[in-house]
Amino acid sequence: MCHRSVGLVQGAIERAGMPTVSLSLRPEITYGVRVSRAAYARFPMGNPFGEPNHPEQGRLVFGALLDLLEEATGPEFVELPYRWRRWEKWL
Amino acid sequence: MFNSVDTDGLQEKFDAWIGFVEANHHGKNDRINQEIAFEPLKNPLSESTMALVTTAGAHLDDQTPFHVETVAGDAGYRQIPHDVDQSRIRFTHTHYDTSSAEVDSNVVLPIDRLSEAVAEGRVGAASPFHVGMMGFNPDPSELQDVSGPAVAAMLAEAGVDVVLLVPG
Numbered sequence: 001m002c003h004r005s006v007g008l009v010q011g012a013i014e015r016a017g018m019p020t021v022s023l024s025l026r027p028e029i030t031y032g033v034r035v036s037r038a039a040y041a042r043f044p045m046g047n048p049f050g051e052p053n054h055p056e057q058g059r060l061v062f063g064a065l066l067d068l069l070e071e072a073t074g075p076e077f078v079e080l081p082y083r084w085r086r087w088e089k090w091l
Numbered sequence: 092m093f094n095s096v097d098t099d100g101l102q103e104k105f106d107a108w109i110g111f112v113e114a115n116h117h118g119k120n121d122r123i124n125q126e127i128a129f130e131p132l133k134n135p136l137s138e139s140t141m142a143l144v145t146t147a148g149a150h151l152d153d154q155t156p157f158h159v160e161t162v163a164g165d166a167g168y169r170q171i172p173h174d175v176d177q178s179r180i181r182f183t184h185t186h187y188d189t190s191s192a193e194v195d196s197n198v199v200l201p202i203d204r205l206s207e208a209v210a211e212g213r214v215g216a217a218s219p220f221h222v223g224m225m226g227f228n229p230d231p232s233e234l235q236d237v238s239g240p241a242v243a244a245m246l247a248e249a250g251v252d253v254v255l256l257v258p259g
Contacts, residue, residue, distance in 0.1 A: 001112065001186060001226055001227050001228065001229070002146040002147065002184075002186070002187065002226025002227070002258035002259040003226070003258045004122075004226075004228075004231060005146040005224065005226035005227075005228050005231065005234055005258075006144075006146050006226065006256045006257070006258045007123070007124065008122060008123075008124065008231055008234050008235040008239055009144060009146070009224065009234065009238070009239045009242060009243075009256065010124075010254075010256050011124035011127075011128060011235075011239065012235070012239025012240050012242065012243045013144075013239070013242065013243040013246065013254050013256075014128040014129065014130050015128045015243070016240065016243035016244065016247055017130055017247070018130060018243065018246065018247065018251060018252060018253060018254050019130045019131065019132050019133075019252075019253050019254075020130075020253070020254045020255070020256060021253075021254075021255055021256070022255070022256040022257065022258075023255075023256070023257050023258065024258065025258060026258075027096050027098075027101060028101045028102075028104035028105045028108060029105060029108060031096070031098055031101040031102065031105060032101065032102060032104075032105025032106070032108070032109075032123060033105075033123045033124060034123055034124040034126075034127045035124065035127065036127060036128060036129045036130070037129075039093065040096050044188075045187045045188065045259065046147075046187045046188040046189060046190070046191050046192060046198070046199070046259060047191050047198050048198065048199060048257050048258060049197060049198045049199065049201050049204070049257070050198060051191065051198070052191045052192075052194035052195030052197075052198050053194065053195050055197065055203065055204070058197055058198065058201055058203075058204050059204060059207065062201050062204040062205070062208065063208075063213075064093065065255055066136060066208065066213060066214070067092070067093075068092075068093070069132065069136060069253060069255075070132065070135075070136055071092050073131070074129055075127045075129050076092075076095070077095060077096045077098070078092065078093035078094060078095055078096060079093060079094055079095070079096045079097075080093060081093065081094075
């Protein structure tokens with residue numbers, strides 16, 4: 001339900017003139033509520049930026065969201081390639 | 092750029108989820124964004140001020156916790172200063188496992204990651220405050236009609252240019 005709340009607030013902010021990007025762990029909800037820019041990560045609920053005290057994981061995800069904010073020229077819903085507990089491939 | 096999400100079947104899953112929420116929480120659940128608003132970046136990120144919004148139930152130790160006891164939900168919002176002592180951030184939310192966030196609030200409210208991006212020059216500046224909300228709102232009418240626009244106005248007033256949102 002957090003994802004619907006994010007999507008509705010995201011829509012309100014975007015309509016007020018500020019570009020937005022969001023992270024999603026539940027793609028069907030983010031898709032259904034309809035937002036401008038979102039990135040889906042296959043992580044467990046409660047861990048959108050990775051494991052606690054692993055800033056290198058959070059940095060990867062945060063950087064990906066900045067990329068999406070910069071590069072999207074229209075509505076985009078992308079999937080991040082990172083996999084839980086298999087971070088070494090990307091770090 | 093990353094691959095697009097495979098959206099095949101997602102609308103059906105969303106409709107089924109709405110049915111589940113209606114059956115279990117007695118909420119009105121016909122709320123979505125009627126159109127996808129898309130606002131292009133006006134300036135490079137390196138010249139933009141960014142705010143974070145999380146629905147993970149984040150608030151400070153001296154702020155009123157979110158109401159989580161009933162299906163009424165809580166459409167309220169709390170300001171969390173960017174330079175706050177992060178040990179003061181609390182998570183009041185009963186519909187996701189808050190244990191990771193309690194160990195390291197950056198897993199749902201990445202204040203340190205934003206500070207790093209500003210230090211690197213990737214983002215122009217951090218908003219003076221970020222926004223904590225609690226996402227369990229079976230009836231999202233107040234969230235969509237009142238809180239969303241109020242948060243947007245509050246951020247615009249603070250000089251925010253771009254916003255990054257995170258669920259619990």
